[in-house]
Amino acid sequence: DAGITQSPRHKVTETGTPVTLRCHQTENHRYMYWYRQDPGHGLRLIHYSYGVKDTDKGEVSDGYSVSRSKTEDFLLTLESATSSQTSVYFCAIMADYNEQFFGPGTRLTVL
Amino acid sequence: GEDVEQSLFLSVREGDSSVINCTYTDSSSTYLYWYKQEPGAGLQLLTYIFSNMDMKQDQRLTVLLNKKDKHLSLRIADTQTGDSAIYFCAESIEEYGNKLVFGAGTILRVKS
Numbered sequence A: 001d002a003g004i005t006q007s008p009r010h011k012v013t014e015t016g017t018p019v020t021l022r023c024h025q026t027e028n029h030r031y032m033y034w035y036r037q038d039p040g041h042g043l044r045l046i047h048y049s050y051g052v053k054d055t056d057k058g059e060v061s062d063g064y065s066v067s068r069s070k071t072e073d074f075l076l077t078l079e080s081a082t083s084s085q086t087s088v089y090f091c092a093i094m095a096d097y098n099e100q101f102f103g104p105g106t107r108l109t110v111l
Numbered sequence B: 001g002e003d004v005e006q007s008l009f010l011s012v013r014e015g016d017s018s019v020i021n022c023t024y025t026d027s028s029s030t031y032l033y034w035y036k037q038e039p040g041a042g043l044q045l046l047t048y049i050f051s052n053m054d055m056k057q058d059q060r061l062t063v064l065l066n067k068k069d070k071h072l073s074l075r076i077a078d079t080q081t082g083d084s085a086i087y088f089c090a091e092s093i094e095e096y097g098n099k100l101v102f103g104a105g106t107i108l109r110v111k112s
Helices: none
Strands: A003-007 A010-013 A019-025 A032-037 A043-051 A054-057 A064-070 A073-078 A088-093 A100-101 A106-110 B004-006 B008-015 B017-023 B029-039 B043-050 B055-059 B059-065 B070-078 B085-093 B098-102 B106-112
Touching: A003 A064, A003 A088, A010 A019, A019 A106, A032 A064, A032 B098, A043 A064, A043 A073, A043 B008, A043 B098, A054 A064, A064 A100, A073 A088, A100 B043, B004 B085, B008 B017, B017 B029, B017 B085, B029 B059, B043 B055, B043 B059, B043 B070, B059 B098, B070 B085
Parallel strands: A010 A106, B008 B106
Antiparallel strands: A003 A019, A019 A073, A032 A043, A032 A088, A043 A054, A064 A073, A088 A100, A088 A106, B004 B017, B017 B070, B029 B043, B029 B085, B055 B059, B059 B070, B085 B098, B085 B106
């Protein structure tokens, strides 16, 4: 699993509330990613980071923000959750030789 | 634009070979990947191939890459019931921090 953990693993929240998901890695890899997985879409990139305080948008970044204040942690925040953000969220890291490993996922339900 | 396409479903008998196909559009992709996802689980990296290679073999897995046709395939030899899962093809896009663009996944069902 390349030392990647995500928390929480499951969350149910209400529309309009803020939500923060955490990704933690133990191996000091530079690149970290947040993807969401929805039926029929595979995984789509939300945001990524290429170092501490260095982040950039992916293809589905609207409604999401990220922060990376330490190498090991990459946070994904939904400022005001909507039902369309109900999804499974995966964090990933890029290790040596361009191998990309994924965390176990967070299942988020927005009611 | 970036697009990855896969067939949705494949059914094989235990012991047969499985071949899962994928086409991609971005000719600048440097790496192409195959992931496996079992129900309720995360994505497991099975194998990947650098774009200047034609083939890569890893135990029961063989990846073939036809760069001219932008076609990637994953062959699983001696398919077992434990291979039943969703298989995702993905290409890396160097421009966006090596992000991965995924296909929608192929459901592999192995019948005993």
